[in-house]
Amino acid sequence: MSAEENDLREWVAAYLTQTLTVDEAGAFNQRLREDSAARRYMAEQCRQDVMLRQCLASREFKQGNTARLVRQAAKQKTRSHTRQRSRSRRQPVTPFYAAAAAAAAVLLFVIYGMLQSQPRVVHETQTRQAVARVERGSAQFYSATGQQRLLADGQAFQNGRWEAGSESLQLRLQHERTRLLLTADSVVDMQVHNNGSTWTVHRGTLHCEVAKQPAGAEFLVKGRLGEVHVVGTALTVESNAGRMYVHVDSGAVMVLEYANNQQHRLEAGASMELRAASEQEAKPEEEAPPQPAPLQWSEPVIESLSLIDPDTNTVVTGYEALVEDFVLDREKLSLEHYNLRINTDPRVDMVTTEVNAAQSKELFRPFSLFSDTDGDYKRELLRPGVYKVQVQAYYRNQRVGRTFTLQFTVK
Amino acid sequence: MSANSESQLGRMRMVQVLSQYQVMIQAQARSICGDWQLAEDVYQEIAMILAKDPDAIPEDDGVIPWLREMTRRKSLEWGRKHRRMPQLLDEQILCQVADEVDAGERGAEIELKEQLEQCLDKMTEQQQDILYGRYHEGASGEELARRSGRTVQAIYAILKRARMAIERCVQQHQAGSHS
Numbered sequence: 001m002s003a004e005e006n007d008l009r010e011w012v013a014a015y016l017t018q019t020l021t022v023d024e025a026g027a028f029n030q031r032l033r034e035d036s037a038a039r040r041y042m043a044e045q046c047r048q049d050v051m052l053r054q055c056l057a058s059r060e061f062k063q064g065n066t067a068r069l070v071r072q073a074a075k076q077k078t079r080s081h082t083r084q085r086s087r088s089r090r091q092p093v094t095p096f097y098a099a100a101a102a103a104a105a106v107l108l109f110v111i112y113g114m115l116q117s118q119p120r121v122v123h124e125t126q127t128r129q130a131v132a133r134v135e136r137g138s139a140q141f142y143s144a145t146g147q148q149r150l151l152a153d154g155q156a157f158q159n160g161r162w163e164a165g166s167e168s169l170q171l172r173l174q175h176e177r178t179r180l181l182l183t184a185d186s187v188v189d190m191q192v193h194n195n196g197s198t199w200t201v202h203r204g205t206l207h208c209e210v211a212k213q214p215a216g217a218e219f220l221v222k223g224r225l226g227e228v229h230v231v232g233t234a235l236t237v238e239s240n241a242g243r244m245y246v247h248v249d250s251g252a253v254m255v256l257e258y259a260n261n262q263q264h265r266l267e268a269g270a271s272m273e274l275r276a277a278s279e280q281e282a283k284p285e286e287e288a289p290p291q292p293a294p295l296q297w298s299e300p301v302i303e304s305l306s307l308i309d310p311d312t313n314t315v316v317t318g319y320e321a322l323v324e325d326f327v328l329d330r331e332k333l334s335l336e337h338y339n340l341r342i343n344t345d346p347r348v349d350m351v352t353t354e355v356n357a358a359q360s361k362e363l364f365r366p367f368s369l370f371s372d373t374d375g376d377y378k379r380e381l382l383r384p385g386v387y388k389v390q391v392q393a394y395y396r397n398q399r400v401g402r403t404f405t406l407q408f409t410v411k
Numbered sequence: 412m413s414a415n416s417e418s419q420l421g422r423m424r425m426v427q428v429l430s431q432y433q434v435m436i437q438a439q440a441r442s443i444c445g446d447w448q449l450a451e452d453v454y455q456e457i458a459m460i461l462a463k464d465p466d467a468i469p470e471d472d473g474v475i476p477w478l479r480e481m482t483r484r485k486s487l488e489w490g491r492k493h494r495r496m497p498q499l500l501d502e503q504i505l506c507q508v509a510d511e512v513d514a515g516e517r518g519a520e521i522e523l524k525e526q527l528e529q530c531l532d533k534m535t536e537q538q539q540d541i542l543y544g545r546y547h548e549g550a551s552g553e554e555l556a557r558r559s560g561r562t563v564q565a566i567y568a569i570l571k572r573a574r575m576a577i578e579r580c581v582q583q584h585q586a587g588s589h590s
Contacts, residue, residue, distance in 0.1 A: 009575060015445060017545075017570040018496065025499035034502045036511075039504075043511035047438040048527070051520065052577065053447070053546040054434075055527045132466075136456070170460055181459055236422075236462075249426050252569060269426075326474065350464075361467075363460070364484055373484055 007031075008038055012045045101109060132180070137169035139182075163187045164204070166347065173197070173211075178219070181207040201239040209234045210251075225274040229254040233268075244274040271346060301345045301393045301401025305369070308339040310377040315341070328410045330382050337379035340369035344393055348400065354390040384410050421465030428468055429458055432475070434520060436482050441507040443486035443502070449493055453485045462481055475514050483509060523581070531581035538573040545570060 011028040014020040020028065031038050044323075139162040162169075164182045166346055171180040173192075182188055186204020191197065196217035199206060202224075210219045210230045219230040223239030226246075233251025238244065246255055248266045255264045257274050307319035307328070316333070319326075328338070342351055344367060351367045353360045366372060369389065370380040391404040433454065440453035460481065461468060468475045483506055490498060498505075531539065544550040544558065552570075556563045 009578065013571050013574045013578070015500065016441075017567060017574055018445065019567045019571050020499055022499060029499075029501050029504060032500070032508065038507045040511045042508045043442060043513070045439070046442040046508070047434060047512055047515070048523065048578065048581065049441055049574075050434050050437045051523050052527050052531075052542075055524060055531060056543050056547045067519070136452075168463065170455060170459070179455065181455070181462070247422060247426075249430075271422075363467075363481070364488075373487065 008041060012042050015042075016045065016049055050366065069091050106194045131169045132173050132192075134171060135170065137164065137167050139164055139169050159191050161189045161202075163186065178211045179209045183207075196220065201237055203240060205236060205238040206233075207236045223274070225259060225276055226255055226257045229256070242276045245271065246270040246274070277293065300404070301348060302351070302391050302404035303345070305389070305391075305406060306341045306343060308341050308368070309335060310339045310379040313375060313377055322406065324406055326408045328408065330384075330410065333382075335379050335382060338382050339372065339377040339380055340389075341377075342367040342369060342391055345401075347395055348393040350394040352392045352394070354388075356388055382410050422462075424468055425461045425465040426562075428474060428478070430462060432478055432514065435475075435512055435514050435574060436478060437483045438512045439479065440486045442509045442512065443483065443505045444490045444494070445498065445500070445505075446490075446494065446496075447546065450486075451491050452472075452493070453489050454489050456485050456489065457572065458480055479510070526581050526584040527577065529584065530577045533580060534576065535575060538576070541566060542573050 007027070008031060011020065011024055011031070014024060017027070032042065102239075107387040141160055141162045162182075164184055164186045166184050168184055169182040171182070172178065173180075180199075181376070183205040186206065188204075188206055189198075189200040189202065191200075196213055196219050198220045199208075200222040206221065208219070208221065208230070210233055213219055213230075221228045221230065221237045223237060223244040224241070225244040226236060228235065228246055230251075230253050233253060234249035235251075235253055236245075236247045236249070238246075242309070246253070246266060248268055248270055250268045252265060252267045255266055255272055255274070256262075259263065259274070259276065264272060304321035307316040307322060308314070309316050316335070322340070342362070344351065348367075349363075351362045353362065353369055355369060360371070362368065364372070366375055368377055369391075371378045386409050388405065389404075389406045389408070393404075395398050436457055437450055437454050440450035441447070444450050444453065457478070466476060487506075488510070490502075531542075534542065535559060540559070541555055544555045545552075550558070552563045553564045555561075555566045559566070561569075
């Protein structure tokens with residue numbers, strides 16, 4: 001193997017294991033820039049890395065593995081305790097230290113008591129099981145004592161009810177790989193206990209990727225019309241008045257239908273719909289969550305278009321809000337390229353555009369007429385002509401507001 | 412067709428697309444983000460976008476470019492917002508690397524998986540432990556060091572050597588199967 005090949009292998013492995021140094025990065029950057037084969041090699045290694053992860057996930061040496069690591073850690077701890085004990089023999093405990101230790105214990109007890117009376121916004125190390133962390137989005141969280149908090153990115157919480165806002169919410173159970181996605185406006189109760197966890201979907205859709213549960217533990221998702229027993233799988237549960245829908249992406253689950261007390265086994269790819277024989281048969285909800293007020297859209301949803309200089313990604317002064325029949329004079333503007341930013345109501349999550357009948361869709365902010373990558377606007381050549389623009393805003397796949405139309409001329 | 416069966420069809424298509432292109436999406440995100448956790452977040456984010464609007468998934472040939480573009484954007488976005496360590500490589504170059512990630516065929520994936528399984532079997536117990544903790548449990552270098560009683564530097568050195576050993580082993584398998 002040549003030295004060049006060896007360097008490349010080292011750098012790629014270092015990048016993937018996050019051990020690349022600043023010195024290595026300079027040479028690696030250069031190599032990737034100039035050598036398309038190096039880029040292909042790295043792409044292949046990234047792909048191999050994904051497969052490696054899948055292989056490791058499917059292997060069954062987890063228990064032995066953890067046990068080994070625990071044994072090793074225990075050995076280390078024993079060594080350190082032995083050292084501490086030998087030191088403590090030489091230093092007898094004085095009355096001052098004893099009093100300080102007692103005061104610390106009392107203080108800890110008081111803090112513990114205070115924490116018990118608060119909604120449990122906690123650090124992940126505080127408890128092993130009953131903690132879920134918000135990965136993305138925010139939620140209103142209600143503790144068992146009725147206190148309310150807004151939990152956002154990175155915050156963790158214990159048992160209680162949480163209500164997703166106008167956006168979806170991503171959660172992860174601490175200390176295991178279970179991930180949950182709660183769609184907008186859904187309401188779910190979380191109860192994590194020694195034997196696993198129970199999630200009650202009061203309204204909306206809960207998508208779960210459930211890590212393999214420890215022996216004796218169970219992951220249970222309840223809806224109004226039934227419950228789903230999970231041991232380690234990916235599934236979606238949608239529960240609303242009179243209807244419950246279960247779809248299994250991988251693994252298998254057991255569904256208990258309350259209406260007839262029947263159990264159904266669902267394998268990967270299978271779906272099942274549970275319906276109440278009548279509305280009366282549906283399990284009454286213990287605490288009906290309040291229905292959110294419908295969002296009020298005030299016109300105009302699309303506010304204006306702004307002229308962007310794509311070389312600097314800034315708005316051209318004097319062209320912040322373009323008006324009907326405006327003229328872009330290439331001589332006056334001293335621009336070769338341009339783009340147009342679409343300014344909308346902040347709730348808009350998609351726009352469709354049409355420029356002289358050429359259609360396009362923008363899913364990510366900032367929305368622009370000729371596309372962009374995270375605010376790095378594409379450079380559209382200023383070609384003379386008349387341009388007819390139509391922009392339509394959407395919120396959760398529903399058209400909102402009137403279609404915005406504008407005509408402009410480039411000369 | 413009723414709205415209900417249309418929504419079920421959309422859902423099925425979403426699941427199909429996500430499972431078929433999972434490796435491609437994660438590999439692209441991995442190359443741009445350089446961090447496993449972020450790459451997984453990007454995949455989850457894309458899954459969320461698809462779940463929100465399964466009807467937006469293009470048909471046939473349009474799917475791969477659409478997913479590639481979305482993965483690129485989301486990886487850049489998540490990397491910039493949530494990266495814990497500075498990105499030492501040029502983002503533009505990393506995007507070029509991501510463009511080289513193959514969409515892959517099922518047969519080739521199964522073959523590579525078998526080779527990886529065999530190579531993993533050849534690893535020492537220590538290497539397997541560290542790889543498992545890092546790749547499957549998502550443990551940090553500090554966490555692995557704490558668990559195993561080693562230094563963080565030692566953990567990263569083991570990880571890097573193990574990763575290179577696997578790569579060499581897979582290459583040998585591939586050379587053997589082609590000869």
